[in-house]
Amino acid sequence: MKKTYILDTNVLIHDPLSFTKFEDNVVIIPIAVIEELDTFKNHSDEKGKNVRIVSRKLDELRDFGRLDKGVKTKDGGVIKVLLDGKDTLPGKFTLNQMDNRILSAAYGISKKEKNAVLVTKDINLRLKAEAIGLKAEDYESGKVNIDELYSGIASVNAPSLFIDSLYKEKIAQNPLDEKVPNEFLIIHSSEDSKKTAMARVDPHDPSKIKIISGEHAPWGIKPLNKEQRFAMELLLDENIKLVTLLGTAGTGKTLVSLACGLQKAVDENVYRRLIICRSVIPVGKDIGYLPGTKEEKLATWMGAIYDNLEFIMDRKHQDDAPSKFEYLLQQEKLEIASVTHIRGRSLPKQYMIVDDAQNLTPHEIKTILSRAGDGTKVVVTGDPYQIDNPYLDVASNGLTYIVDRFRGQKIYGHLTFTKTERSELAALVAELM
Incomplete structure (x- = not known):
């Protein structure tokens, strides 16, 4: 089922091409976001550079149609720039804050589009959205599972004969199932807990490991x-x-x-x-x-x-x-x-x-x-x-x-x-x- 994603300013600054990465869904950029981007366009830092990339890419889309009507993407999606509608937020919110203008635009869209989602990297804005019943998500593209992040070191048990051979020949077969180039191995003897060896997976032939000997200073x-x-x-x-x-x-x-x-x-x-x-x-x-x-x-x-x-x-x-x-x-x-x-x-x-x-x-x-x-x-x-x-x-x-x-x-x-x-x-x- 297609969804309508409303992007916050920080998402576009985080990833200037983010609006192209929502496949066949509808992407809406509120005019308040365009105005906020405009305040950063002259900055000489990475933020300013990213803002200028966003502006150029959106301008290029105008060659294929009107952004206020929606421009179709090659993946079957639509990208739109939307003017602020009527203030639909509860009275406690004031529209002199840019975040609230973006929130108001997203909330108004959610009243018309059943599967509307506000995408923002601002935690507080996501909390505000939830408070008024608007679905909000973090921008997930490029996120990694930190619990499964590669550590670069593996510990493995092996027979003492394997360790003795490694010290003698300086090279041995990689005992790991998953063979990652340049990964380090701490090898423990299965018979003698005090006998260990350190090795590194050969980057040119990951089926082999080479002993680490000597010490740099x-x-x-x-x-x-x-x-x-x-x-x-x-x-x-x-x-x-x-x-x-x-x-x-x-x-x-x-x-x-x-x-x-x-x-x-x-x-x-x-x-x-x-x-x-x-x-x-x-x-x-x-x-x-x-x-x-x-x-x-x-x-x-x-x-x-x-x-x-x-x-x-x-x-x-x-x-x-x-x-x-x-x-x-x-x-x-x-x-x-x-x-x-x-x-x-x-x-x-x-x-x-x-x-x-x-x-x-x-x-x-x-x-x-x-x-x-x-x-x-x-x-x-x-x-x-x-x-x-x-x-x-x-x-x-x-x-x-x-x-x-x-x-x-x-x-x-x-x-x-x-x-x-x-x-x-x-x-x-x-x-x-």
Whole structure:
């Protein structure tokens, strides 16, 4: 049965092509949404860019018919832009709020169309809709099942002879039923609980696993647990072009990424430079209102990056860490930027770290990854349970979206960190709060 979906502004900003993804159903965009989009069109950030995409795509539809009458899609659906009707909301609602105008339009449509649904990423608007008897849903496209999200590590029992052979030959048959390239295995002996081995699935032949031996210490940073050791395997492997690292605060995902990036870009010169970027989710005024240069403005949001870099520099260059840091910036071996500054660039042969990616939408993360030129490695880190973007959640952010979509690709590796190493207090906070 066909449905009528009324889209909120935040859905279009989250996914500029969302109105094309409702198959053979009717999609209605209230005029209040168009007006709200208009207020963002001159913004230079991702929101402004997405708004301009929506405007262009809707304008292109006008070549095929009038939007007020409805334009048919190739899937058999209809897309319409609808003027506000009469105020149909109860008296407690005032129409000087844009959300209430959109709610009023959706409520009016629901009186005419039996299967009308308001689609919004605004939780409070969904609650308002339910209060007046209007069906409302979150925008589900791109959502992942977080309970089934790939962790990058599997634990398996095997005979002691299998483990002995693996240590001797350095390679063995993959004992897992589902063979995922670059997945890590912790193998326990079924006869001796103290006998274990660590291996990685061969990306070129997933039916094989290879032993992990030796230990990396890029820029003096040694792995403190198996997870960090596995992460370094991926971060230092030039054949792996995309790495995602999930974990709560204090698990070391940013620290090991920076150390490995400095090793490959500065010491080994495999990459031209190390670029570190993160999304700027302002609390109060946005970045453009702060005084100073780009670097001085970014320092407000890049505190965690600077803290980790200082820690690493102190390990590698104890006597002149500050001067070494400035030298790397001046020589353009190290660059710190916001996600907004990455957009539109082509980045060949770079080691790029995208930190706090849980605050990015799937569309935004796609835009960033498409910047990667030939020879570039991208590392995406974040904590999907620590989201500052009000329209994203653990299942709909760009970070978990990548993990879900790239699993099984031979140039991709992933790891979920579970052990906090920052301090005993940080570990308790992660566990109890």
